[in-house]
Amino acid sequence: MPRTGVFICHCGTNIAGTVDIDKTVEASRNFPGVVHADEYRYLCSEMGQDIITKAIKENDLDRVVVGTCSPRMHENTFRKAAAEAGLNPYLLEVANIREHCSWVHKDMEEATPKAIALLRAAAAKAALNEALEAPRLDVEKRALVIGGGIAGIQAALDIAEAGYEVDIVEKDPSIGGRMAQLEKTFPTLDCSACILTPKMVEAAQHPNINLLTYSEVDEVKGFVGQFDVKIRQKARYVDPVKCTGCGICWEKCPSKAPSEFEMGLSKRKSIYVPFAQAVPMVPVIDRDSCLYFRKGRCQICEKECPPQAIDYEQQDEIIERRYGAIVVATGFDQLDPTIYGEYGYGQHPDILTGLEFERIFNASGPTGGKVVKLSDGKPPKKVVFIQCIGSRDKARGMNYCSKICCMYTAKQAILLKEKVPDAKSYVFYIDVRTGGKGYEEFQRRAAEEHDVAYMRGQVGKIFPEDDHLVVRGIDSLTxxxxxxxxxxxxxxxxxxxxxxxxELGRLVGINSDSYHFFNEAHPKLKPVETHTAGIFIAGACQAPKDIPETVSQASAAAVKAIGLLSKEKLQGEACTAEVIQSDCSGCLNCEAICPYTAITPVEIEERYKDGVLKRTVAEVNPALCQGCGSCAVTCRSGSINLKGFSNDQIMAEVDAICLQR
Amino acid sequence: MSSANVLMPQQATILDITEETPDIKTLRVVGKEGMPFDFMPGQCAMLSVPPVGEAIFSITSSPTCRECLEFSIKDVGNVSGALHGLQPGQQIGIRGPYGNGFPIEKMKGKDILFIGGGIGLAPLRSLIGYCFAHREEFGHIDIVYGARSPADLIRKSEVRESWAAEPDTSVYLTVDAEFPDWNGHVGFVPNYVSELAFKPEGRIALTCGPPIMIKFVLQALDKLQFSPEQVITTLEMRMKCGVGKCGRCNLGSVYVCKDGPVFSLDELNALPSEY
Amino acid sequence: MAERNVESVNKVREAVSQDLLGGRIDLLLGWEKGHYWWQSRPLFARSEADLEKLAWDSFCAVNLSRYLLEELKDHDKVGVLVKGCDARAFNRLLQDNMVRREQVILYGLPCPGMLDYNRLVEKAGGAPLEITEENGRVIIKVGSGEQEAQRDDLLLDKCKDCRYPDPAVYDQLLFSPQGEKEVTERFKTVEELEEMSAEERFGYWEKELSRCLRCYACRQACPFCSCRECFVEQENPRWQGRAYQPSENFMFHLVRAYHGTGRCIDCGECERSCPVDIPLQELNRKLIKDINELYGDYEAGLDPEQEPPLLTYRPDDPAAFSEK
Amino acid sequence: MKKVIAREKLPELWKSLAAKGPLFLPIQEGPVVLFQPWSEGAEANLDAVNTAVSAKDVFLPREETYLQYRCSGNQLELIPVENAEPVIAFGVHPCDLKAVEMLDKVYLDQEPSDELYRQRREKTTVVGLSCREPDPFCFCNEFGINPADAPGADVMAHLKNGLVLLEARTDKGKALLDQAGDLLQDGSDEKFEAAEVKTADFGLNLEGLPENLKERFEDPVWDELYKSCLGCGVCTYVCPTCYCFDVEDFGHEGEGQRFRCWDSCMYGHFTDMAGGHNPRAGRKERVRQRFMHKLQYYPETFNEIACVGCGRCLRSCPVNLDIVQAIKALGGETVEQR
Structure with missing residues (x-):
């Protein structure tokens, strides 16, 4: 029989308001194996922890049950308290009588017996708990940053500055991301390229940073401290070592395709760099439009290239490398507004998205920086901005606010006024949201100084009439x-x-919300961590963000990664799965189901009749196992036990609840 | 008339528990009014720990001890594991005695050789105690007892001190391998028996231990010219009823729980070798 | 049927004897006649004399693939006669890594469906003495004369809704294939059960399962039950108690059925083996139906390369955690 | 005492008898006939030659609780449970009743006798029922059993011309017929004899088989015979002479019951020991145990083969590994058959 102590927390009135603490303590005394029961107002406080530590010593306890909040909150706190008293921390069990009980019930008459049942189950499980040791694991002192936008660049620079190697994987031919597409940034109206390109160059030149552009992550295996990643470096058909970036090839190239960087508003060549300040300044050949690849002839670039850097035979290359930490900074896309037929997007060249309009301002953009209509090349005199296209739209779009539109609209209206002084802007909005330093002032300036008419209302229809676009809406104020x-x-x-x-989330092993933005581990307290240890997120891949927020989050993610890389050893998962090989039939369904590739087949020998029989069974690599338990539930013969959650422990819990007196 | 239900246990209480080895404990058990029942050395009893169930264990105390029953129990299964988890004062169920016991009449006047290994000493100890209590009825007593390691020897001080001090008694201890704190004999029990070269004349050999040890002890005794009638062993089988009905422990038409567990080698040779 | 039967048995014998006697296989798993003409039981043939006993008739219901689990421990190469369901059973074992393909030679037997003795008795109105089969009809001889019936009406339950009478896997196909059969009533009973209220359904199963003797014939005959130690027998934890109580009956049958989710090949051996005729196949078919509806049509045992639905993740799987 | 009742009146008789205590009858349960307690609306089927599971359930129930325990702190209270009540078993065929006699030998004659069994046995009034037409699976004649008469019955019943003839042979039997009162009519004029019934000749020669088998424990025949066995327990559970049981607790550390229930020597776990050793680890050992028990061990102790030819294993074994096959494989065949 174990000697179990039960400690129940009031959590102020969080628990005590709905659960009769005295009754619960009294009932706990009668659980099998319980020799001590106590309660305290805030068990997680230092005083509370002391109560546990003392009681363990005084009563010679070898199991501890705490009735508190979710183990996600304070399991570690209490485990440490137990360890301080010399008890193996895994001999402590948490009964969640707050989230699972007091918070979801109102009636004390009902909640109290439930709390007792949960405690009884925890005590029954604790009786079967075994001392566990977490393995100590090595840390590969190198980080991977996925995404080479401003978030990825900033995170990489911070990590590199701390003295660790970083690889940036960018799927486009150049780093820079969305910020490189912007003209100016609000609310200061700095030139976006002017502040971004120095960072791009710094990243490219940093001895600790290795740029892998035109590359994608193919596979991520392993675990915190030891992620084994396969990166596919797509064939550029240009030798980056020989290439000088002289530009002769794309000048001479005879074929064209819509430019991704210009949002399709203009064309680029089939061999191209996406934009003038691209880093690296090494072009790629777009196989889909290249004459040589399509028709087998042309080869002009090869002929013209002075250093003979063109290599049509180049193949995708797979780089396999181990990383201690991963920062995911893959950014965002803009919704394609064609789903809103009433706005006529895609049917008229002068109906643009915000990002497309951004390019119209840019000196290297499709109009060479002249703000003109794409339909006739004349400057627009009346521009209507419509907010919340797909945002805050429960019925057809996204529930959330895209956060940046109010501000960039104000910015674009200001820029428009500067470029076309006699232009008039109208903004249809639901609310104008200007949270941020200097944002409200900036928007005011647009409205008050730049003749921007803000109209609260919605647009019902846009259609071309003669040489202009008729915008019909309702002013909801009047x-x-x-x-x-x-x-x-x-x-x-x-x-x-x-x-x-x-797809990337699955590949990397992090989850996302219903809009496919990656989930942080805790919305307030772990904003850059994910539920997978060692993987951090930064920038607009987590939620819509402006640049200052993105940069701060990138630095935060970098700090987390640096903290991880700076450790000599990591504490691994103690609650790992183990296979009872004598019972294992070797069906290997567990191998198929394991998300961490921690299970592999192994051949064992068994005595059979007078000889030996070889057979295949499953084996768990405890270093890879994250203790998720998928294998244990898949195993029909119950031949896999998850340490700390073994089949008999779970059954003991179930029995303790079902067979209650 | 449920008292006549042979499967019905009676209430008993654990007096105390001694930890013999890391996986063997000795429980002293007393019935409602003293001894739950009378028995002979070699007999067994069913102990129950609800809701885990019942299992059969050989009684290790001598019938001459009238205070309680003793059971040396190795933690190998559910019931034994549950028994290991109990505290003194805990009530359990008991029924018995079961089995035939050692053939004491046949042993009288003879020299007796006990050969035990590990937990196998449990049933022999009952008989050894009986022999010491009726010392004049038996000749010289030799006790060979061994285990894997010194830590696995049960009843160490009793074996070494009390038994060795009995008149006309020799005690031989051995462990399977060298251990730092062990300066006694090292070697497997069967080999030790061969080394000691016991003479078969006028002697009865009784052996109990793990199946593999018994197998080689029997070979050793055969080499020493012991005839099958002179060699006695006890068998272990899974049992549920203890009264020869539930159908598990039969060797041919013989039930180990009822007609055994003690068999002489010649009896055993006549039975199907399904044990 | 007699002559046709002799002819086909000879064909089977001819096909296997070369391999067995030539040493290509060490053992042939086939059928021989049992005590009665309406029983064909497993034959473990190692010699020419053994092959003399070989039977292939309308009563070879026993699935032979399952014997591979044991026989492959003692033999390097085993030949097996497989009907449609037996071949799917083999694929099941293959998928569970219970057998190695190269250790087995499969002789495929397209199967016309096996006959049910009880149906013969029912149709004949008494103990039948003998039957003759011709063109999908069966003439049953009884003491008082003859009775004629459609062969399809005399099939075992397990054969009635068999969709794949031809072996899905074989090394040698011994007769011409029957072709995939259209089945219409496969899920009829399941649908009827689905129509019931939860209470009615519980009552139905409580009653049906109350007959269960816990003889585990269903499990032992089953090609998806290949665990070395069934949860039923495990001591720690003790999942399954022996009491004949509804809770224990449900525990056994539901857990067993769940273990077959996406794995049951619908061979019906469980139900055929049950001495008290519990409609076990309805449980299995309910899960087959659910799998089909949730993850798209999947026929276990048909293609061992096809990934079982419950072991595969696809982004469009229903009830994914990330969906709204 | 001889009584008669018209067959169509039987439901009234059932009702009257069942009012006093459980009345076991062959009852149609969906597709099978089982020996079960009758209740209003249950469909009795006296025409079935044999129930799917034998009548032993009445005497040795598949599950029988005999102890209740309560535990609190150190205290353990053990309370005996008495559950034998007067029972009527109606329609037991001669083979099944003969099998009960065989159980009697184990549970009553062999010391120590089994009190649970004794109580049930003594409190059960058996109405035997003669067989009119044997099944092709029946072979009780091979064991000298007359399908037309069940010597151990308290009342012997025959179905004849729309009538049920009931003859009390013991005091218990008389009491039963008395209990039925007016529902029964005097039958002293009826001819109380069933027509002679012969079961099929299986060509068994059981003479000396048990003695011969004594030397055949290691015989190579076992290496072949067991092979088709699936290792299920159908044969033992449907068999009227199988009597192995298990004892198990149901409950938790606070309270619960202990019961005994049927078990089967065909299961690997039957003889599995806590340390992992299993003396009958393989199917071969277990098949041998079952047939040797029927054909050699039991006869050695009780002087008769533990089979009554009810044919249930022939009917129910999923792979047709039945006792007839075993007897023949072990040489128990007439010379002509061989």
Whole structure:
């Protein structure tokens, strides 16, 4: 029989308000094996922990049950308290009588017996708890940053500055990301490229940073401290060592394709760098439009290239490398507004999204920086901005606010006024949201100094008429119908997760919310951590963000990664699965189901009749196992036990609840 | 008339528990009014720990001890594991005695050789105690007892001190391998028996221990020219009823729980070797 | 049937004897006649004399693939006669890593469905003495004369809704295939059960399962039950008690059925083996139906390369955690 | 005492008898006939030759609680449970009743006798029922059993021409017929004899088989015979002469019951020892145990083969590994058959 102590926390009134603590303590005294029971107002406080530590020593306890909040909150606190008293921390068991009981019940008459049942189950399980040791694991002193936008660049620079190697994997030919596409940034109106490109160059030149552009992550295996990653470096068909970035190839290239960087508003060559300040300044050949790859002839670039850097035979290359930590910073996409037929996007060249309009301002953009209509090359005199296209739209779009649109619309309206002084801007909005340092002032400036008409209301229809676009809407403040004959319409399309986010999340092993934005481990206290140890998130892949927020989060993620890399050893998972090989039939369903590839087949020998029989059974690599328990529930013969959650422990809990007197 | 239900246990209480080895404990058990029942050395009893169940154990105390029954129990299964988890004062169920016991009449006047290994000393100890209590009825007594390691020897001080001090008695202890704190004999029990070269004349050999040890002890005794009638052993089988009905422990038409567990080698040779 | 039967047995014998006597296989798993003409039991053939006993008739219901679990421990290479369901059973074992393909030679027997003795008795109105089969009809001889019936009406329950009478896997196909059969009533009973209220359904199963003797014939005959130690027998924890109580009956049958989710090949051996005729196949078919509805049509045992639905993750799987 | 009742009146008789205590009858349960307690609305089937499971359930129930325990702190209270009550078993065929006699030898004659069994046995009034037409699976003649008469019955019943003839042979039997009162009519004029019934000749020669088998424990025949065995327990559970049992607790550390229930020597766990050793670890050993028990061990102790030819194993074994096959494989065949 164990000697179990039960400690029940009031959690102020969080628990005590709904659970009769005295009754619960009294009932606990009668559980099998319980020799001591006590309660305290805040068990997680230092005083509370002392009560546990003392009681363990005084009563010679060898098992501890705490009736408190969720183990996710304080299991570690109490385990440490137990360890301080010389008890193996895994001999402590948490009964969650707050989230699982007091918080979900109102009636004390009902909640009290339930709390007792939960405690009884925890005591029954604790009786079977075994002392466990967490393995100590090595840390590979190198980080991987997925995504080479401002978030990825900032995170990489911070990690590199701390003295650790970093690889940046960027799927496009150049780093820079969305920020590189922007003209100016709010609320200071700095030139985006002017503040970004120095960072890009710094990253490229940093001795600790290794840029892997035009590359994608193919596979992530392993675990915190030892992620084994396969990176596919796509064939550029240009030898980056020989290439000088002279530009002759793309000048001479005869074929064209829509430019991704310019949002398809202009064309680029089939051999190209995405933009003028690209890093690295090494072009790639786009196989889909290249004449040589399509038709087998041309080869002009090869002929023209002075250092003979063109290599049509180049193949995708797989780089396999181990990392201690991973920062995911894959950014965002803009919603395609064609789903809103009433706005006519895609049917008229002067109906643009915010990001497309951004390119119109840019000196290297499709119009060479002249703010003109794409339909006729004339400057727009009346521009209508429509907010919340797909954002805050429960019925057809996203529930959330895209956060940046109010501000960039104000910015674009200001820029428009600067470039086309006689232009007039109209903004249809639901609310104007300007949380952020200097944001409110900036927006005011737009409205008050730059002649921007803000109209609270919705647009019902946009259609071309003669040489302009008729925008019909309702001013919801005055309830009047409004009709504006505009030259240009800019749709603030919602910021959405990258299309490939679900796939990447699965690959890396992190989960996402219902919009496919990656989930942080805790919305307040662990904003850059994920539920997978060693993987951090930064930037707009987590939620819509502006640049200052993105950069701060990137640095935060970097700090977390640095903290991890700076450790000599990591404490591994103690609650890992183990196979009872004599019972294992070797069906290996567990191998198929394991998300951490921690299970492998192994051949064992068994005595059979007078000889030996070889057979295959499953084996768990405890270093890879994260204790998720998928294998244990898949195993039909119950031949896999999860340490700390073994089949008999779980059954003891069930029995303790079901067979209660 | 449920008292006549042979499967019905009576209430008993654990007096105390001694930890013999890391996995063997000796429980002293007393019935409601003293001894639960009378028995002979070699007999067994069913102990129950609800809700885990019942299992059969040989009685290790001598019938001459009238205060309680003793059971030396190795933690190998559910019931034995549950018994290991109990505290003194705990009530359990008991029924018995079961089995035939050692053939004391046949042993009278003879020299007796006990050969035990590990937990196998449990049933022999009952008989050894009986022999000491009726010392004049038996000749010289030799006790060979061994275990894997010194820590696995049960009743160490009793074996070494009390038994060795009995008149006309020799005690031989051995362990399987060298151990730092062990300066006694090292070697397997069967080999030790061969080394000691006991003479078969006028002697009865009784052996109990792990199956593999028994197998080689029997070979050793055979080499020493012991005839099958002179060699006695006890068998272990899974049992549920103890009264020859539940169908588990039969060797042919013989039930180990009822007609055994003690068999002489010649009796055993006549039975199917299904044990 | 007699002559046709002799002819087909000869064909089977011819096919296997070369391999067995030539040493290509060490053992042939086939059928021989049992005590009665309406019983064919497993034959473990090692010699020419053994092959003389070989039977292939309308009563070879016993699934032979399951014997591979034991026989492959003692033999390097075993030949097995497989009907449609037996071949799917073999694939099941293959998928569970219980057998190695190269250790087995499969002789495929397209199967017309096996006959049910009880149906013969029912149809004949008494103990039948003999039957003759011709063109899908069966003539049953009884003491008082003859009775004729459609063969399809005399099939074992397990054969009635058999969709794949031809072996899905074989090394040698001994007769021409029957072709995939259209089945219409496979899920009829399941649908009827689904129509019931939860209470009615519980009552139905409580009653049906109350007959269970816990003889475990269903489990022992089953090609998806290949655990070395069944949960039923495990001591720690003791999942399954022996009491004949509804809770224990449900525990055994439901857990067993769940263990077959996405794995049951619908061979019906469990139900055929049950001495008290518990409609076990309804439990299995309910799960087959659910799997089909949730994860798309899946026929266990048909293609060992196809990943079982419950061992595969696809982003469009229902009830994914990330869905709204 | 001889009484008669019209067959169509039987439900009234059932009702009257069942009012006093459990009345076991062959009852149609869906597709099978089982020996079960009758209740209003249950469909008795006296025409079934044999129930799917034998009538031993009445005497040696598949589950029988005999002890209740209560535990609190150190205290353990052990309370005997008495559950034998007067029972009527109606429609037991001669083979099944003969099998009960065999159980009697184990549970009553062999010391120590089994009190649980004794109580049930003594409190059960058996109404034997003669067989009119044997099944092809029946072979009780091979064991000298007359399908037309069950010597151990308290009342012997015959179905004849729409009538049920009931003859009390013991005091218990008389009491039963008395209990039925007016529902029964005097039958002294009826001819109380069933027509002679012959079961099929299986060509068994059981003469000296038990003695011969004594030397055949290690015989190679076992290496072949067991092979088709699936290792299920059908044969033992449907068999009227199998009597192995298990003892188990149901409950938790606070309170619960202890019961005994049927068990089967065909299960690997039957003889599995706590330390892991199993003297009958393989199917071969277990098949040998079952047949040797029927054909050699039991006869050695009780002088008769523990089989009554009810044919249930022939009918129910999923792979047709039945006792007839075993007897023949072990040489118990007439010369002509061989």
């Amino acid at each position: 309830n009047r119908n409004i009709e504006i004959k505009a030259d240009m319409v800019v749709l603030a399309a919602a910021t959405v997760a990258r299309g490939d986010a679900p």
